[in-house]
Amino acid sequence: MxxxxxxxxxxxxxxxxxxxxxxxxxxxxxxxxxxxxxxxxxxxxxxxxxxxxxxxxxxxxxxxxxxxxxxxxxxxxxxxxxxxxxxxxxxxxxxxxxxxxxxxxxxxxxxxxxxxxxxxxAVEPYEKTLKIKPTDVTALNNKGIILAGFKAYPQAVECFDETLKIDPENVQAMYCEGNVLAKMKIYQTAVEYYDKALKLDSNNIDILNNKGNALTKLEKYPEAVDCYNAALELDHNDVNVWHNKGNALQELRKCKEALECYRKVLELEPDFEFTKKAKNILKINK
Structure with missing residues (x-):
């Protein structure tokens, strides 16, 4: 409404x-x-x-x-x-x-x-800190994370924007703002924030994985797979990344490669949240 x-x-x-x-x-x-x-x-x-x-x-x-x-x-x-x-x-x-x-x-x-x-x-300690020191980027970031947790996304973005005004190279603020924008389904802008963060921290698996997820939502599957591959080069045993890569490969109709990803998920963590889905896909494609 x-x-x-x-x-x-x-x-x-x-x-x-x-x-x-x-x-x-x-x-x-x-x-x-x-x-x-x-x-x-x-x-x-x-x-x-x-x-x-x-x-x-x-x-x-x-x-x-x-x-x-x-x-x-x-x-x-x-x-x-x-x-x-x-x-x-x-x-x-x-x-x-x-x-x-x-x-x-x-x-x-x-x-x-x-x-x-x-x-x-949850927010009281950070509000107290910001009253004493309004430019405390740690308090601003933590307040933004709490706001995002309560689904107050526009207000969370304001906190991260304020952090970046004070500290333009704050990777955490860029990453968190990208996550919030993705929650708001503003995927293209989220990717832009992930890219800014990766310029400063190119070996961050979480940022690479979440950028891949945002690209998947934008139906840019080859670029998403590139992100997942870059993350797996840093940690070959990250279950979330293998699962997300499998999903992107499915969208590209690369079923054999997607199945290999899901098998890797089952191999690494049989009790993984999406294991049932992976098992069903494997059964169907036997």
Whole structure:
């Protein structure tokens, strides 16, 4: 859902909630109160649905979390009011539909609080360091890595960009920014960052492997295989690289060479994460 659509749903939902608040304060009809609150909460939840993909909705935007918490408390107040003082309205299905929605809303609020606390705890040491020394590239890089771990990708990129302004030859920042851009599916720019990092650290297996993965996503399979080969020259027993090379060779329809890669995976690590897939491919091609 696009941002404009989310904002529209939230705005309409808030109008329903304001109307339900006025009904509540005037001791109005509980059925109308329940319906207005139900539609208000539903629309706000639909507008906020992006929180399941974008954790930064909670970890970086306190006002959004406070709004959701307030909405949860208000909804529980409405539920308690009807249950205690107007029990006749708990007989119909509307009340129980609203109760299920309210449980869902409470679960989201609890999820948001958990993520918020996890982020605050993880980032606190680096925030303290950056207050004292804003140019500390280690703290900036670590903060960016934490942000990326919470899927706050644009904010993570900002941290790595800031590091590179201070230290233009910081290989870790280049590599990490490439990884984040790949997560954002901006593969071509990710490759550019990997190339910058490789100019300074040409023997880094992880960078070569991840560059190969980004090239595979861009369907540049021969170039990807070249990256994997360069990585295997540095470490001939890297299982991940052998597996990724096999995938790229499959896309090139070089099945015999791909099978050799998968056999190498099985030889090196029988319990590897993708061993089942490798075994199935080998069985099919016997």
């Amino acid at each position: 696009k941002n404009k659509g989310r904002k529209f749903l939230i705005a309409v939902g808030v109008l329903f909630l304001i109307e339900s608040l006025l009904t509540f304060l005037s001791n109005g009809i509980p059925s109308q109160l329940l319906h207005n609150t139900f539609f208000g909460v539903s629309l706000v939840l639909m507008g906020m649905s992006g929180i399941f993909q974008d954790y930064e909705y909670f970890i970086l935007n306190k006002s959004s979390y406070i709004a959701l918490l307030s909405l949860t408390i208000y909804s529980w107040t409405i539920t308690a009011y009807i249950y205690l003082f107007k029990p006749v309205f708990t007989i119909g299905p509307d009340f129980y539909i609203f109760a299920v929605l309210l449980i869902f809303l409470t679960a989201i609020a609890a999820f948001g609080y958990k993520k918020f606390r996890e982020y605050q705890k």
